[in-house]
Amino acid sequence: MSASESWAAGPSGTVTVARDIEFYLALITFQVRKKELKLCSYLKLRNITRQVGDCLFRVPRRPFEEKSSIFSDMFGLPLVGQGQDNYNVCSDEEPLRLVGIKQQDFRSFLRVLLRNERCIDSLSSPADSKMSFDEWIGALRLAKMWEFEEEKRKALSALEGMLDNWTLFRKLSIACEFDIKEWFQPICEEITARTTAPRPEEVTGLDPDFLHAIGRARETHYKAILYWIMIDFFKPKCSCKGTLAANKNLVASGRDWYFKCEKCASVFTLEDAIQMTPQLRENTAKNVKECTFYVALNILVWRLERSNPFEGATRKKDT
Numbered sequence: 001m002s003a004s005e006s007w008a009a010g011p012s013g014t015v016t017v018a019r020d021i022e023f024y025l026a027l028i029t030f031q032v033r034k035k036e037l038k039l040c041s042y043l044k045l046r047n048i049t050r051q052v053g054d055c056l057f058r059v060p061r062r063p064f065e066e067k068s069s070i071f072s073d074m075f076g077l078p079l080v081g082q083g084q085d086n087y088n089v090c091s092d093e094e095p096l097r098l099v100g101i102k103q104q105d106f107r108s109f110l111r112v113l114l115r116n117e118r119c120i121d122s123l124s125s126p127a128d129s130k131m132s133f134d135e136w137i138g139a140l141r142l143a144k145m146w147e148f149e150e151e152k153r154k155a156l157s158a159l160e161g162m163l164d165n166w167t168l169f170r171k172l173s174i175a176c177e178f179d180i181k182e183w184f185q186p187i188c189e190e191i192t193a194r195t196t197a198p199r200p201e202e203v204t205g206l207d208p209d210f211l212h213a214i215g216r217a218r219e220t221h222y223k224a225i226l227y228w229i230m231i232d233f234f235k236p237k238c239s240c241k242g243t244l245a246a247n248k249n250l251v252a253s254g255r256d257w258y259f260k261c262e263k264c265a266s267v268f269t270l271e272d273a274i275q276m277t278p279q280l281r282e283n284t285a286k287n288v289k290e291c292t293f294y295v296a297l298n299i300l301v302w303r304l305e306r307s308n309p310f311e312g313a314t315r316k317k318d319t
Contacts, residue, residue: 026061031095032103055103056092063113068146105138112139112151133162137174144178156180168194169202192217224251226270227259236276240264244273 032055064071098106108131131139140155142148156178163171168191175183191198191214203211227246230236236244242263257270271288274280303309 027058028061028064029092029095030057030059030106031055031097032057032101032106033097033099056095057106057110058092059110059114067113067148067150070146101142102138104135105142108135108139109142109151111135112143112154113148131158133159136162140178167202169198169206188217192221220252223257227251230259230270230273230277234277234279236268236273238264238266238268238276240266244268244276 061075065075066072111131136155136158140152140159143151143155159174163174168187171183172187172191174180175187197218198211198214203214231244231246236259238244238261240261240263242261244259245262246259259268259270259273260266261268268276274284274288277284
């Protein structure tokens, strides 16, 4: 007989039975309900309210109580309602209501949370291995909201393997939504160094200040490449015979493109440095000027001829 069982004959011959600690599962019923919809009746000009998306989920209580302090604290509160005890929290008639939660998100979360539960036959094989990207996002959203750390790590691990099929900015939006700071650095490095500039459809809705920061980061990246090529390979000399240098901190943070003479401390632009380099003086300076002309024409002038970029800013200011 298990130590968790106790059998005792009472005065009237009744038997007292204890519940097994390991194999008597406490259950809980959730009702997942979307937010109430207010529908406008144009004929009667009044509001009609109805409930949508109700669905009951009957699941073991133990993982909710053991893995989330939010649910653990909630289950520690006094129970309300008839017929409820510590082993059957909430019934079909009086479920625990989750308002504003998507049914599919909750279903995906349960697949991750309950895949090792003995009582769930449908999850005897890892069902979460077949989950889609959006299903993992739903599971991650609820794991973060309810502080299920283990399930959050599982979802992040699965998503990392799937994110290669998505754009960098989709990855970044996920990292920002769920505050995944360890993703920030590698994503931003790739945005900074990738060959192609961000496409308009990638950055729709992005904060203008951050979009400007992306432009600065990419400009500084190529600026650094040019600096190190000039200094390490062409070694331009100042008129005082001093060597031009570029400070790494200034390259990364400075807005101006310039070199500094290590001997006389004079400052020179990139174009000056080209003129001071015999190997580049004859053709490169001319090519740089021509390149500047065509870049400005094809990227900036072309946009100005199509629309006034200040009109949108003025309208926004007026509103």
